[in-house]
Amino acid sequence: MLALDAQLCFAVYxxxxxxxxTYKPLLEPYGLTYPQYIxxxxxxxxxxxxxxxxxxxxxxxxxxLSPLLKRLEAAGYIRRxxxxxxxxQVLVSLTDKGRAMQREALAIRMEIGKATGCSLEALxxxxxxxxxxTARLEGMDARDDTAA
Amino acid sequence: MLALDAQLCFAVYxxxxxxxxTYKPLLEPYGLTYPQYIxxxxxxxxxxxxxxxxxxxxxxxxxxLSPLLKRLEAAGYIRRxxxxxxxxQVLVSLTDKGRAMQREALAIRMEIGKATGCSLEALxxxxxxxxxxTARLEGMDARDDTAA
DNA sequence: CAAAATTAAATCGTGCGCAATATAGTTTTG
DNA sequence: CAAAACTATATTGCGCACGATTTAATTTTG
Numbered sequence: 348m349l350a351l352d353a354q355l356c357f358a359v360y361x362x363x364x365x366x367x368x369t370y371k372p373l374l375e376p377y378g379l380t381y382p383q384y385i386x387x388x389x390x391x392x393x394x395x396x397x398x399x400x401x402x403x404x405x406x407x408x409x410x411x412l413s414p415l416l417k418r419l420e421a422a423g424y425i426r427r428x429x430x431x432x433x434x435x436q437v438l439v440s441l442t443d444k445g446r447a448m449q450r451e452a453l454a455i456r457m458e459i460g461k462a463t464g465c466s467l468e469a470l471x472x473x474x475x476x477x478x479x480x481t482a483r484l485e486g487m488d489a490r491d492d493t494a495a
Numbered sequence: 496m497l498a499l500d501a502q503l504c505f506a507v508y509x510x511x512x513x514x515x516x517t518y519k520p521l522l523e524p525y526g527l528t529y530p531q532y533i534x535x536x537x538x539x540x541x542x543x544x545x546x547x548x549x550x551x552x553x554x555x556x557x558x559x560l561s562p563l564l565k566r567l568e569a570a571g572y573i574r575r576x577x578x579x580x581x582x583x584q585v586l587v588s589l590t591d592k593g594r595a596m597q598r599e600a601l602a603i604r605m606e607i608g609k610a611t612g613c614s615l616e617a618l619x620x621x622x623x624x625x626x627x628x629t630a631r632l633e634g635m636d637a638r639d640d641t642a643a
Numbered sequence: 644c645a646a647a648a649t650t651a652a653a654t655c656g657t658g659c660g661c662a663a664t665a666t667a668g669t670t671t672t673g
Numbered sequence: 674c675a676a677a678a679c680t681a682t683a684t685t686g687c688g689c690a691c692g693a694t695t696t697a698a699t700t701t702t703g
Contacts, residue, residue: 358626
């Protein structure tokens with residue numbers, strides 16, 4: 348009873364590290380890290396977003412994203428350019444190499460699918476529960492002490 | 496269909512960050528970080544372990560643990576001492592302050608329990624599925640190319 | 644018993660994550 | 674329109690995470 352929440356926090360912590368370790372050797376041939384790969388995935392869904400927009404999707408601020416995106420640019424996967432209609436914003440867009448990587452990712456997805464060894468239903472259920480958990484936690488973060 | 500595994504990896508990634516962000520303000524008054532807190536939790540379960548033993552439980556190597564434990568020692572929560580029967584090993588043990596923190600953690604657990612907003616059954620189910628996922632992923636890591 | 648192999652920690656370099664700060668561009672207000 | 678407020682991004686500092694290397698202690702082998 349007293350250790351249940353602890354078990355959950357440790358379970359999430361361990362699963363995140365295990366996923367990271369599983370992806371690492373698959374991404375290494377492409378010179379990508381796991382967070383960089385996740386950033387690329389969001390661009391595959393919608394190209395040409397701002398740094399702020401990416402940060403909201405990923406839950407990361409510019410302190411994390413700015414250097415990460417610079418490395419993605421240096422590796423040739425993306426381009427960064429100031430929005431000419433609002434020079435404060437930086438638009439991030441995929442290069443040909445960045446788009447080509449989406450096709451390479453198919454093999455990676457298959458490897459990860461094998462490694463998880465879950466049924467589709469189990470994956471969907473787990474993903475849904477994690478999204479719900481994250482939403483509740485971030486809802487709590489947003490609340491102020493005004494209620495007290 | 497094509498994005499299911501991606502959704503899982505992103506769901507775990509986001510949940511881990513959300514948990515970290517939820518713990519941070521609760522741990523900040525004690526000068527502890529989330530990984531330091533997790534390390535303390537393993538010592539509450541079994542005190543006087545070696546760095547290697549802790550690393551196996553936490554899934555961390557000495558490159559991460561050595562500096563983390565030094566900070567925990569500097570903050571007064573633990574003591575580190577070479578094992579006199581095998582001077583290669585460093586034994587990590589709780590101080591009075593480290594043991595007292597276990598009682599303080601009760602309030603933190605309650606806050607986290609509230610923030611997750613899950614039923615006990617839901618927490619147990621989620622934790623169990625994550626442990627199973629982690630075990631499968633680490634099983635894959637352990638496998639060599641000898642099968643191929 | 645001495646050389647070689649193994650083991651446990653520590654250290655170093657790189658990248659992620661976040662808080663705090665800085666900088667530059669835009670909008671609002673007087 | 675100029676000063677103030679706001680917004681987007683970049684930078685800095687600290688801690689975590691991991692691979693690779695180093696150092697010291699123990700065990701194995703010849």
